[in-house]
Every structure is written in structure tokens, then in C-alpha cells.
Amino acid sequence: EGIDELTLNFNIYPNPVINELFITSEEKIEEVIIYNIYGQQMYNEQYCTNNVELDVTDFNSGTYFIKANGIVKKFIKK
Numbered sequence: 001e002g003i004d005e006l007t008l009n010f011n012i013y014p015n016p017v018i019n020e021l022f023i024t025s026e027e028k029i030e031e032v033i034i035y036n037i038y039g040q041q042m043y044n045e046q047y048c049t050n051n052v053e054l055d056v057t058d059f060n061s062g063t064y065f066i067k068a069n070g071i072v073k074k075f076i077k078k
Contacts, residue, residue: 010068016076023052023068033067034059 010025023029029052034043042059056064059077066073 010071010073012066012073012075016078017056018078019055019057021054021056021066021075023054023066025050025068027069029068031067031069035065035067037063037065 009027010023010029012021012023014021023032027050029047029049032043032045032047032052032054033041034054034056036042042064043054052068056077061077064075064077066075
């Protein structure tokens with residue numbers, strides 16, 4: 001009792017991405033933050049939904065980290 005499991009496990013696709021990155025989750029996504037490989041914040045937005053669509057067209061090609069509700073995943077921008 002008193003120990004919560006990780007509340008959000010989300011999926012991102014396509015990976016690698018060219019223009020549109022999709023995030024899906026069984027739980028509500030409250031915040032999405034994207035960092036570049038240097039740790040600089042590239043995007044930060046509040047949500048209250050299970051599905052998020054992000055336009056990453058203007059991002060430079062490379063590796064990025066996406067954080068949603070405390071969980072971090074890596075994606076590649078082509």
C-alpha cells in the first residue's frame with residue numbers, strides 16, 4: 001500500500017520521425033517536454049489528453065528526448 005506504479009507509459013511513433021510525431025497513452029498526458037542532446041528545452045506544453053500530435057518539422061535532424069509525466073523516451077528526427 002502507498003506505492004504507486006508508474007502512472008504513464010506512453011508510445012511515440014513514427015520513430016524516426018520526419019514531420020508529425022504522435023504520442024499515445026492509456027493515461028492522460030499532462031505535460032510534454034522535448035530536449036535536444038545538449039539538454040536544451042525545445043518544447044514544453046501542457047495537455048489533458050491521451051493522444052498528442054506534435055509538429056517537429058522545424059526541428060533539426062538529430063536525437064531528441066521526450067518527457068511526458070516524468071517518463072523519458074528517445075526519438076530521432078530525420
